[in-house]
Amino acid sequence: MNKVIVKILLMAFLATLIGCSDSSNKVKITFIGPLTGGVSAGGLGGRNSAELAVRLRNASGQSKYSYELVPLDDECKPNIGVQVATKASADPAVIAGVTHYCSAVAMGTVDIYHKFGLPVIVWGAVLPDITYANDYKEIHRVNGTMINQNEVAANFMVERGYKTWAVIHDTTDYGKGHNEYFSKSLSPLGGKILGTFAVNAEQQDFTAELTQIKRLNPDVIYFGGLAPTGVRIRAQMEKLAMDQVFQGTSGIVSDAFIEGAGDLAEGVLAFREGAPTEKLPGGAVFIEKYTEANFNEPPEAYGAFSFAAANLIMDAIEKVGPDRIAVMAELNATNDHDSIIGKISFDDHGQNTVAVITKYVIQDGKWVVWEDSSYAAGAKRLTR
């Protein structure tokens, strides 16, 4: 009697397994980014954008496969990132991934994608080492790196007549990278860094560091880190009545920064690789489709990159079929591929060449391209 029950259970179990793998024409792509936590605004915008790419592809009726996006949350924490990257990589149904907004997380997970042979395209993280530190064929990146961003930033600021800086950066790979590349770009131009302050990204109180900076009295505070920490520093500058110009990096180019800092966001500068979404070759179409899809969150600064990465993957799968190795080879050969962010070409490290760097300033509660702003026109002035 017992044996019969065991047999029935076993058959039911097998049937479930077969049932699961039955949808074999469904191809899974994973999306990994911070969906909760302080920088989740960027991650949710990226997820929605990738989801939009998948929906549009499925609705087009011209694709050979039906696609499914598997969004996973890395919380912008390396340890969580490693867990979800392993989870995605270990699922044979997942063919490729659109992965990571946070550089510190991407640095931790590239080894995993390499080990499991999962081809991924980074959509937001900007640390150069993600593509350049290893020779992993699995890793690609559609957005640019922080090297160019900081060169342009240093040039621009020196041209505007600023002479002295204090640098605050978080102690993750991301913050340290920004500090390194900005300092490197600034010194040949004659700019002087009066003090460098490495801080914990989770830290709440910055009054001691800021009082030190107030003593040094630089023209500009350069901040290499992400939006939540940036908001705290900007708010606490106000507590100490500091009038330094606040210069951020691509990590604060997000509506979340403006929401968090409120009125204090006015006149904050930041630099980001790639043209602003509305000025991209396919930007208008992307924004139109995104608005139509009625997502709860805006696409944020890197949404278009996530959209382009998802499409690049689906193009490759259409061409060579849902096979990780074939897709990886196809991605590596990407050259002059049309996308909404312009032509995508990967070098031998899988890095896309993005030449344009956009300078931003916050004006009336919006990120405005510097050249279009009242600040450039002379109608408004920065605090120094």
Added chain:
Amino acid sequence: MDLGFLAQFFVNGLVLGVIYALVAVGFTLFFGVLDVIKFSHGDVLMLGAFTALATYLGLSDIGVAPGVALILVFVAGIAGMAFVGAIVCKFLVLPLRGAPQLNTLLITLMFGTVIRESVRLFYPSGSNPKPFPKLLPDNAFEFGNLTLRLDSCIIVLLGILAIIFTQLFIQKTKFGLAIRAVAQDEETARLMGVNFKTVVLLTFALGSALAAVGGISTGLYYQEINFAMGLMLGLIGFSSAVLGGLGSLYGAIAGGFLFAALQTVGAVWFAVPAYKDVFAFAVVIMLMAWRPTGLLAERNEERV
């Protein structure tokens, strides 16, 4: 160093010190009456701040004036956490009276995790940092290089008043007398007709209410709260209480301010301010090696 900057560092440290002292006093109260360490204290502080925030959001929906809202926000946070503190005591701490103290420590540690994860999962998008409303006037006074903000002054004043109130309550009221009696000798206090359970519950409510004041002050000062804020504050508060001498009220206050001073000095001294916590905790370790019972060790005959 310019006097203005020196004063600025002092003011920065003072605000931190008041918040740490509020947390440390809670730890010392619990240890005083029951010889237990309640590790959910930091998370109760966080819950107090979230309760206050939720109350404010509710009140602003029905259009209550900010001044009234400020008072109600404090009332809700304090009353809520006093209740939570008493509940923790009744269901988690008192039933474990006979068990080794380690069990109390563990069970409260786990309860703290429950609170933290519950806020993260069940508060609307609770894993994101929440902007805390600006309810205090933000006038600033400039004295040379010192910028003194009215809101910082109010927070310091409020914290000090809360601690003074606690001290007076314990020293001058009948309930306070009962708390001190239980702290000194539970058996004898019972024989003298002290209602042991009520006294213990009240002490936990009092300590947790102070944590709520600390949590709301943190929110008002930084204009931001998050679900994990209690972790570090709890740890620092506990260290401060131990540094000052667990069981001693003045010790906890001194410990809180000392810890804030160490952090500020660390941030000023080191080229890399990220080391300030390493420095502060390292000094605490050294002080503990020198005075294992804390700087103001509790005298055997008088606790709390």
